[in-house]
Amino acid sequence: MSDAAALLRACALPQLEARILLMHVLGWRRTELITRDREALSPDAIARFEALAARRSDGEPIAQLVGKREFFGLEFDVTPDVLIPRPESELLVELALEAIADASSPRVLDLGTGTGAIAISIAHARPEARVWAVDRSRAALDVARGNASRLLDPNRAGGPPSFVESDWTANIDPSLRFEVIVSNPPYIAGDDPHLDQGDLRFEPRGALTDDADGLSAIRRIIESAPFLLANNGALWIEHGYDQAQAVRALLKARGFTDVRSMRDLAGIERCSGGLFTA
Structure with missing residues (x-):
């Protein structure tokens, strides 16, 4: 032996x-x-x-082999049905928490939740927040529900997250209003050679790319978000390393104010967002 x-x-x-x-x-x-x-x-x-x-x-990812990945101090279950949580996406959680810092019982919407890492991390940090998590993949929502059940206090003040099977905002109750909406959508262009390299080969393609220019999902989110934002609510979107300028332009064209991009720990403009006045 x-x-x-x-x-x-x-x-x-x-x-x-x-x-x-x-x-x-x-x-x-x-x-x-x-x-x-x-x-x-x-x-x-x-x-x-x-x-x-x-x-x-x-080439199979470590996270899929062991079925786990740490994110924002929590350990999430991972399967081939979901995007593997990455450290750079923690910036999205930080921006959401900043946006709701002064709100009591804030409402948070996570579009394209995958493992639920972003939504659950926000819910864990703000127990009184009411959180909705959306994904079009039923398998991904099953993973997210399991993570929420394991990682969140069942008696948290904001209650358990609401998981919604939806193509972005299509199935969200139109009467709801959110203090912040966050999303890590598929933003890799369909012809990007990185899709055929490394860990990306083993992750769900639909969570990585729109099979177009990498901005089509972002356009849809920016277009629909104002209908669901509370007055002066914030939208933050994660995007590719070279997309910040394009995303800022889309936000400004839709009427968002205080539009800006924030850099991750590597110094890359990783998230862009702004406020919307109803």
């Missing part, structure tokens, strides 16, 4: 990735890889680790 130390040495993957996979297989914490590294492993555990390592070598 092999031990953890020998198995990691023999693995061709980057050591961080190998450790994540081995911890997942063994159910060990990081410290146990140190304190139990000479402990003999079962043939079954070795086989499962090697199978996962082979899948990772073929």
Whole structure:
């Protein structure tokens, strides 16, 4: 039999990735890889680790292999039906929380919720917020519901999030008004070669690209959002590294004010938004 130390040495993957996979297989914490590294492993555990390592070598994302991804301090379940939460999207949560900082019982709408990472992170940070999470994918909504059930206090003041199967705002009650609307829509252009590279090959295409110019979903959101925003409500949209100017122009043309773009930790203009006066 092999031990953890020998198995990691023999693995061709980057050591961080190998450790994540081995911890997942063994159910060990990081410290146990140190304190139990000479402990003999079962043939079954070795086989499962090697199978996962082979899948990772073929490009399958770590988050899908272990079924988890950390986001905004919470651990979300991930499946191939949803976009893997990424650190840069935490900016969208921060902007939403800033927009509702002075509101009591604020109403928040997340369009294209996927895992529910953005909506649930907002709901977790603001227990009294009432949150709606929208996705056109029933499978994605199932994942988001599971994450909400596991991560949110069932007795939170704002109640459980409302999950709505909808093509953007089509099935949202038109009488509702939201203090902030957020969205991480598909914004990669359909002919972008990155869609056939790396982790993106394994994620749902419809969550990544509009199969057009990368702006069609953003146009729809900007067009419809004012009908659902409270007076002086905010809209924030995540977009591609080179789309900020185009998104600002769309927001201004629709009548948004205080239009601006915010940079992520890498210094990239990652989110753009503004306020709408009803």
